[in-house]
Amino acid sequence: VCIGIDPVVERLPEILRRDNRTDSPGGALDAICEFTEILLDAVADVVPAVKFQAACFERYREDGVEAMYALIGEATERGLIVVLDAKRGDIGHTCAAYARAIFDHLGADAVTLNPYLGREALAPFLERADRGCFILCRTSNPGAGEFQDLLVAGRPLYQIVAGRVGTWNERGNCGLVVGATFPAELAQVRRLCPDLPMLIPGVGAQGGDLELAVRAGVNAAGQGILVNVSRGVLYASAGPDFAEAAARVARDLSLAIDRAREPGGVEAV
């Protein structure tokens, strides 16, 4: 399980929005930071990884970016693997600047990348054997198929992307992003790429079924997937027990994944 850190102030527990403190952008960001810190504390022993959504912090200008730096540092100190969900993709020295910002300054262990510009453009990321690159393959949004399902020589584009990323993986640092909302496509990608790690968003609020996604996504050893859950964990309770509730839901998800990846496990759930 990977917990998606993409808090929006309107969804925070009441206790963090007391006394109208979130009416100003500064107060809202403070509440988001307090929420995230408590949450990181609560889940650090339960899950191996968290995925920060850059946009949710960038919308609070330079203060939001500063907060994201601090929170990623705290997550790392707690032993969590940090994925930055930035979906970057640019060219030449721009991509090199993003790679420096994300891997060296921000200290993320892995990043999500957009494949549209090709391997050559993403090289500054792919060359970093010490960091992970999850390339968007089949995204979890309802309209993902507009381009990703277009047939290229009889196969949908997302499968072509999956195949190419397999060849990009010279340093063993590549993975794919495949949404849980499309379990059949997930299974296809796993057949094409038996060994690539997969980051799987879309379980829960977006409608993806956990057991189906796990069964479709695991490799032959029953491993190789990082299932991202965000809202279902972040907002597990609107009360003052939100942190314990989040940890409990995360633990339940881990157990459900363990059951689902056992042979015949899905039927047993």
Add this chain to the structure above:
Amino acid sequence: VCIGIDPVVERLPEILRRDNRTDSPGGALDAICEFTEILLDAVADVVPAVKFQAACFERYREDGVEAMYALIGEATERGLIVVLDAKRGDIGHTCAAYARAIFDHLGADAVTLNPYLGREALAPFLERADRGCFILCRTSNPGAGEFQDLLVAGRPLYQIVAGRVGTWNERGNCGLVVGATFPAELAQVRRLCPDLPMLIPGVGAQGGDLELAVRAGVNAAGQGILVNVSRGVLYASAGPDFAEAAARVARDLSLAIDRAREPGGVEAV
């Protein structure tokens, strides 16, 4: 002409790197800001638009983001149209957060977007009739063709993207990014989309030929293109006259574009 603001400290004129001030990240960012301010002053009466490269500022953490906010404000005050070259593409409330950050907080007039997730994902940007959306179509990097040239029903993917963006343009706020490094592809896109504005990077340092790009890119009225030039203007001189040199090169480019878009103009250059 649109001037690409993507300064890197190693390329700044000597006079701005005096006394080893750029040895620290803070000093380097200060030099970049001073350079950009002087440059904006020098070109504000010469060109209509500038394109900020978000990565070049994000690499200086929250201070870089703060500087980008300030510089975009200064560009707007000088009457320049500001394009934020962020190449964003994400889903649901994340894309909404990016749209707020880029259009409302940062105050950019237009943004570059990645099409891979489809129209549905980009809706928070596309719905903003008051702001422009330039969608990546055929990018200027050497490896752009890895996916963009894949044939879908006999036509390369970048042409499919161009056609779709034409249908996304209900609010008249869409354009395409097509690199000057591929003039034949540029001409194809113009045939497919006679009316969409085009942002054309890749002239100069990246090797794109200005006259070919202009001739291939203009619409029937000889208009509809924004030719982005970055290094050729930014580093027009390494001496203390860098600002005047940048303005001169920008003016020369504008004149060359005007000549090229006249009937028979290319031959006359």
